[in-house]
Amino acid sequence: xxxxxxxxxxxxxxxxxxxxxxxxxxxxxxxxxxxxxxxxxxxxxxxxxxxxxxxxxxxxxxxxxxxxxxxxxxxxxxxxxxxxxxxxxxxxxxxxxxxxxxxxxxxxxxxxxxxxxxxxxxxxxxxxxxxxxxxxxxxxxxxxxxxxxxxxxxxxxxxxxxxxxxxxxxxxxxxxxxxxxxxxxxxxxxxxxxxxxxxxxxxxxxxxxxxxxxxxxxxxxxxxxxxxxxxxxxxxxxxxxxxxxxxxxxxxxxxxxxxxxxxxxxxxxxxxxxxxxxxxxxxxxxxxxxxxxxxxxxxxxxxxxxxxxxxxxxxxxxxxxxxxxxxxxxxxxxxxxxxxxxxxxxxxxxxxxxxxxxxxxxxxxxxxxxxxxxxxxxxxxxxxxxxxxxxxxxxxxx
DNA sequence: TACGCGTGGGC
DNA sequence: TGCCCAAGCGT
Numbered sequence: 001x002x003x004x005x006x007x008x009x010x011x012x013x014x015x016x017x018x019x020x021x022x023x024x025x026x027x028x029x030x031x032x033x034x035x036x037x038x039x040x041x042x043x044x045x046x047x048x049x050x051x052x053x054x055x056x057x058x059x060x061x062x063x064x065x066x067x068x069x070x071x072x073x074x075x076x077x078x079x080x081x082x083x084x085x086x087x088x089x090x091x092x093x094x095x096x097x098x099x100x101x102x103x104x105x106x107x108x109x110x111x112x113x114x115x116x117x118x119x120x121x122x123x124x125x126x127x128x129x130x131x132x133x134x135x136x137x138x139x140x141x142x143x144x145x146x147x148x149x150x151x152x153x154x155x156x157x158x159x160x161x162x163x164x165x166x167x168x169x170x171x172x173x174x175x176x177x178x179x180x181x182x183x184x185x186x187x188x189x190x191x192x193x194x195x196x197x198x199x200x201x202x203x204x205x206x207x208x209x210x211x212x213x214x215x216x217x218x219x220x221x222x223x224x225x226x227x228x229x230x231x232x233x234x235x236x237x238x239x240x241x242x243x244x245x246x247x248x249x250x251x252x253x254x255x256x257x258x259x260x261x262x263x264x265x266x267x268x269x270x271x272x273x274x275x276x277x278x279x280x281x282x283x284x285x286x287x288x289x290x291x292x293x294x295x296x297x298x299x300x301x302x303x304x305x306x307x308x309x310x311x312x313x314x315x316x317x318x319x320x321x322x323x324x325x326x327x328x329x330x331x332x333x334x335x336x337x338x339x340x341x342x343x344x345x346x347x348x349x350x351x352x353x354x355x356x357x358x359x360x361x362x363x364x365x366x367x368x369x370x371x372x373x374x375x376x377x378x379x380x381x382x383x384x385x386x387x388x389x390x391x392x393x394x395x396x397x398x
Numbered sequence: 399t400a401c402g403c404g405t406g407g408g409c
Numbered sequence: 410t411g412c413c414c415a416a417g418c419g420t
Contacts, residue, residue, distance in 0.1 A: 046416085047416070047417095048417095049416090050415085050416040050417095051415090051416065051417045051418075052403090052404085052405090052414095052415055052416080052417060052418095053404085053405075053406090053415065053416080054405090054406070054407075054414090054415050054416090055415085055416080056406085056407080057405075057406060057407085057415090058416090089404090089405075089406095090404080090405075091403080091404025091405040091406090092403060092404055092405085092417090092418090093403085093404080094403065094418080094419085095403095095417090095418085098418085098419095125418095125419095126417090126418070126419090127418085128417055128418045128419085129417090129418090130416075130417060130418085131416085131417075131418085134416070146416085148415095148416050148417075149414095149415070149416075149417085150415090150416065151416090191416095194416060197416090198415085198416080203413085203414070203415095204413085204414090231413085231414075233412095233413085234412090234413080234414090236411095236412085237411090237412085277402095278402075278403080279402090279403070279404080280403095280404085281403095329410090330404095330405090331404080331405070331406090331411095332403090332404060332405080333402065333403055333404065333405095334401095334402080334403095336411085383404080383405095384404070384405065384406090385404090
């Protein structure tokens with residue numbers, strides 16, 4: 001193990017570094033809603049939303065979420081579908097379900113009182129080592145480290161050659177984070193580290209000329225700031241294609257949970273994936289074919305490849321020819337999905353009852369789902385994938 | 399331990 | 410357009 005070019009065990013070094021970075025943060029920090037009105041609840045929501053998600057994306061979601069669920073009691077009392085509706089489009093939907101479960105746990109087991117230490121937060125669903133430290137420091141004022149990708153990169157560069165990828169690196173970063181957070185304003189310190197990583201000490205091409213703490217940076221001292229702590233490349237995404245079908249009846253569209261029965265389609269190629277699987281859990285979506293692999297710059301006509309009688313086979317009664325209403329691209333986890341959207345009018349049974357009552361939670365030929373008016377569908381707990389597909393239906397009608 | 403889990407924006 | 414991420418967590 002190489003010694004760091006900068007001696008962070010020196011009290012004077014740590015005090016100087018902390019003073020300079022906190023002063024920079026006080027002057028340059030972004031004006032964000034969860035900073036403007038800091039609360040434990042609002043901090044928790046922001047930390048959950050910000051996992052793997054950009055600040056600019058989160059801001060409007062955080063505002064709407066807090067307006068609808070102003071405290072843990074409101075969140076715990078809400079149905080999961082409504083919580084997911086307010087998360088709709090944000091992605092990583094498990095976060096929303098865990099957030100809701102944690103709110104119910106806090107209310108049921110602790111009368112609505114939040115944990116008052118790091119370990120208590122860590123025990124809640126969806127709270128890992130980073131989020132527990134962030135909430136404890138930002139919301140409770142405790143000297144807990146919060147090592148996210150930004151902090152790992154910033155501290156990795158400060159350590160310079162002492163922090164090589166592989167064994168020992170994570171431990172060194174964690175030790176340094178724990179050492180530096182002890183002092184005044186631990187929450188502001190953690191935020192300052194993350195802000196520096198987001199605005200200056202970026203993954204590729206760090207803006208060292210704008211850095212307030214360059215004097216303390218081991219990588220810069222060694223002239224390797226742009227080559228140390230750079231993320232490794234990921235495997236390329238897989239190009240696939242699928243057909244989503246909007247079954248329409250009396251101004252409504254059929255929406256169902258993911259993982260429902262697939263629309264059968266014969267293209268002579270093995271599917272790359274049986275569609276959504278565990279994606280979009282808790283959300284509603286449109287019936288879909290499997291996902292088929294496709295060459296980079298071509299696609300086959302999935303609508304033409306549907307077998308005769310496919311509408312009835314899917315559990316609906318056909319009433320007209322299906323028509324193509326749109327096509328869009330959508331990146332989702334490790335896939336690049338080319339989506340064709342088809343609309344087909346169907347008829348509902350004449351007999352009253354759960355199948356005829358389009359307002360009811362329904363079941364068509366043992367196909368769980370429900371009929372939803374095209375106007376209200378965008379406000380429901382649907383994925384961004386479904387949102388784009390529904391937009392095609394609207395465009396085609398309009 | 400490595401992988402699955404979403405999405406939008408920058409370049 | 411394609412590729413690169415961005416305030417992680419659970420299994």
